[in-house]
Amino acid sequence: MTEIIVVTSGKGGVGKTTTSASLACGIARRGKRVAVLDFDIGLRNLDLIMGCERRVVYDFVNVIQGDCTLKQALIKDKRIETLYVLAASQTRDKDALTQEGVRRVLDELTADGFDYIICDSPAGIEKGAHLAMYFADRAVVVVNPEVSSVRDSDRILGLLASKTHRAEQGNGGVKEHLLLTRYSPKRVASGEMMSVDDVKEILGLDVIGVVPESQDVLTASNAGTPVILNEQSEASQAYEDAVARLLGESKPLRFIEEPKKGFFARMFGG
Amino acid sequence: MGLLALFRRTPSSASVAKERLRIIVAQERSARGGGPDYLPLLRRELLEVIRKYVNVDPDAIQVSLEREDGHEVLELSVALPERKTG
Numbered sequence A: 001m002t003e004i005i006v007v008t009s010g011k012g013g014v015g016k017t018t019t020s021a022s023l024a025c026g027i028a029r030r031g032k033r034v035a036v037l038d039f040d041i042g043l044r045n046l047d048l049i050m051g052c053e054r055r056v057v058y059d060f061v062n063v064i065q066g067d068c069t070l071k072q073a074l075i076k077d078k079r080i081e082t083l084y085v086l087a088a089s090q091t092r093d094k095d096a097l098t099q100e101g102v103r104r105v106l107d108e109l110t111a112d113g114f115d116y117i118i119c120d121s122p123a124g125i126e127k128g129a130h131l132a133m134y135f136a137d138r139a140v141v142v143v144n145p146e147v148s149s150v151r152d153s154d155r156i157l158g159l160l161a162s163k164t165h166r167a168e169q170g171n172g173g174v175k176e177h178l179l180l181t182r183y184s185p186k187r188v189a190s191g192e193m194m195s196v197d198d199v200k201e202i203l204g205l206d207v208i209g210v211v212p213e214s215q216d217v218l219t220a221s222n223a224g225t226p227v228i229l230n231e232q233s234e235a236s237q238a239y240e241d242a243v244a245r246l247l248g249e250s251k252p253l254r255f256i257e258e259p260k261k262g263f264f265a266r267m268f269g270g
Numbered sequence B: 001m002g003l004l005a006l007f008r009r010t011p012s013s014a015s016v017a018k019e020r021l022r023i024i025v026a027q028e029r030s031a032r033g034g035g036p037d038y039l040p041l042l043r044r045e046l047l048e049v050i051r052k053y054v055n056v057d058p059d060a061i062q063v064s065l066e067r068e069d070g071h072e073v074l075e076l077s078v079a080l081p082e083r084k085t086g
Helices: A016-028 A046-050 A060-064 A099-111 A127-134 A147-160 A165-169 A185-189 A196-203 A215-223 A234-246 A262-268 B013-032 B036-053
Strands: A003-008 A034-038 A083-086 A116-120 A138-143 A175-183 A207-212 B061-068 B071-078
Touching (some): A003 A016, A016 A034, A016 A138, A016 A175, A016 A234, A034 A046, A046 A083, A060 A099, A099 A127, A138 A196, A147 A175, A196 A207, A207 A234, B036 B061
Parallel strands (some): A034 A116
């Protein structure tokens, strides 16, 4: 059975593409067949984060318009045998992506035996974001512990609950998960940043992962190597945990507390 | 944080953020919650009726619709002005 997962957020710059790339790698590394699709028409970026930008020949819109087959457009990852990337088109015509076209591509991937399809949503709540979530079975809502990101995530949750195929069919809707990125345990401890529990309480959703703020994320995108593949990094381990939880394992959250040190911390630390 | 938090006078910026979000998210959820876009009008008309009998403040009427597992509760709260005695 194929599971379609949308990675979405509303707000831009919170880490959707980084998350899509890392989740896709992490799931594929466990032997599942994974396709990761860039829905950001006009602003293709997933290819760069995945490090396959020079191998893009055909894109999503080419497939939909029949310029090539899906097989020709899927880029096979060089590191992980079971991972494929479908690049977004650079066209400025936002209407190039149609619901019918997206459904055909997803159906073909399903028929081809893919286990997971990861849909990397564009920012905003326009057509691209709508199409990325429309056929999803599950949603990973990427959120920074920051006011505008949390509010926008709530807008997205509203859309997931009403403007998706599952919501329209009334068969339980899309299963939603929160994934916090750019989390700074130190700033949470000093009261400068909302905690995991705060965000969880405001949005009323379970948290599938907390990725700490890390310099390795920029290094990874510089190199075109999804951060999950840098196993020394805390961000990588956090994504790996999120992958495990997505696949149904239960794991305690890590990297959400500042390591305690010194006399004061031991005497008064909570 | 521990004991130090007890001595802190001003609320942390994170708790301010949380409080602001709690309010705005609840408000936006109820606004898109389907249906009760009649609430503002209902509130205005109720105010007119009540004002025929009691001179209440425009802010004295709170109308809210809450959902609790399966059923909806329309809550109406009117603060009457204090009655002058003697």
